[in-house]
Amino acid sequence: MCRTGHAPEPGEEEDVDATDAVFTSLLEDSAEELYEQAPCGYLSTLMDGTIAKINTTLLEWLGVERSQVVGRMRFADLLTVGGKLYHETHFAPLLQMKGEVSGVALDIKGAAGRIPVLVTSKVKTSEAGEPLLIRTSVFDASDRRAYEKELLRGRKAAENARRQAETDRERLQEALAVLQQSLLPAQLPEIPGLEAASHYHTASPDLLGGDFFDLFPLDTGRWAFFLGDVCGKGPQAATVTSLARYTLRAAALHDADPVTALTTLNTVLHERYTSGEGRYCTAIFGVLVPGDDHVEVHLASGGHPPALIQRADGSADYLHTSGGMLIGVLPQAAFTAARTRLLPGDTLLLYTDGLTEARTGPDRELYGDEALRTFTAARPAQGPQSLITALTGLLASFGDGLDDDTALLALGMPAPLPSTASDNLT
DSSP states (O other): OOOOSOOOOTTHHHHHHHHHHHHHHHHTOOHHHHHHTOSSEEEEEOTTSBEEEEOHHHHHHHTOOHHHHTTTOBGGGGBOHHHHHHIIIIIHHHHHHHSEEEEEEEEEEETTEEEEEEEEEEEEEOTTSOEEEEEEEEEEOHHHHHHHHHHHHHHHHHHHHHHHHHHHHHHHHHHHHHHHHHTSOSSOOOOTTOEEEEEEEOSOTTSOOOEEEEEEEOSTTOEEEEEEEESSOSHHHHHHHHHHHHHHHHHHHHOOOHHHHHHHHHHHHHHHHTTSSOOOEEEEEEEEEEOSSOEEEEEEEESOOOEEEEOTTSOEEEEOOTTOOOBTSSSSOOOEEEEEEEOTTOEEEEEOTTTTTOEETTTTEEOOHHHHHHHHHHSOOOOHHHHHHHHHHHHHHTGGGOOSOEEEEEEEOOOOOOOOHHHHHO
């Protein structure tokens, strides 16, 4: 607590006097000494730049005697070649025009080499406004220059690191793209009397997706197809994707019954990953049997969104396969089978949930199954490729609302070509 109005204790008065004496001794420095020993350089020049006065500090920086400078050299003579050029073309004209220039970075020729400095000059004028001389202060900017160089090196290092990171990311994305393509068929086979189309949308070029599909021949006249979605992303998901694809292909060649094929995949995944982190997927597996004027479809689903059928008459509806379980979770799993017939102009659409779970609108609502059915019904029934093209545009319209990979596979029977007047006449 502070006390006021109290008498000084013994010894306090002597301490105050001693402190005052110290400050007094500091203030006894002469103006000349303050000028000569200032922590910066001072000089005065005539209007033509001839040095009339210079302090000891600046002389020591230059490594010259006063007699060598005063009346013999101009301020510009103390500068390096580049500094002298800048002084003559910018500094001096600006000083003459404004009467003062502050904080200009120049280099002087010091005793130990070039010294970066910051220069401030001001013109002294008479009472009548006539210029008399120029007073200049010179501050050593070596530390600042070193800091700026270090800062520049840091920025260059950061920029190089950023460029290297971008290069590494581009290489990684290229490698991931190649690996992703290796998990999908290079192209769909041509099936007599049928049409097939597909599309794969990658949500992130930095992550491997787990969506997969395939279409391949079985015995004479029959074709197998499947489309699935592995839980998760990255290398682990890609491993499961590869295992699922080759397991379903091998299972189909042994027994093409859809439920049997999915059961085989369930057994393989459960046994492979039962001791570690569980890995599972959803999938639809089916068989196509083309006829003279139709295609028989027999398929089964394991926890996958239902297939959608676009009919030639303009309607669209789901082929419900509810009740099918996730593949790989349990040692014994039940799968739901369904059958349908595709007539000319009909298209069967398989898709992964990246499509129906896209976020849309200002409220970021799920796109949903009903919106997909309505969208499909509004499209003209012009075959699988037309439907895939329309859905590709739909996916693009979602923008950042589409945050999951999406696989599309469409299979159908082409509609007969419309007859012409000449055909009717014959």
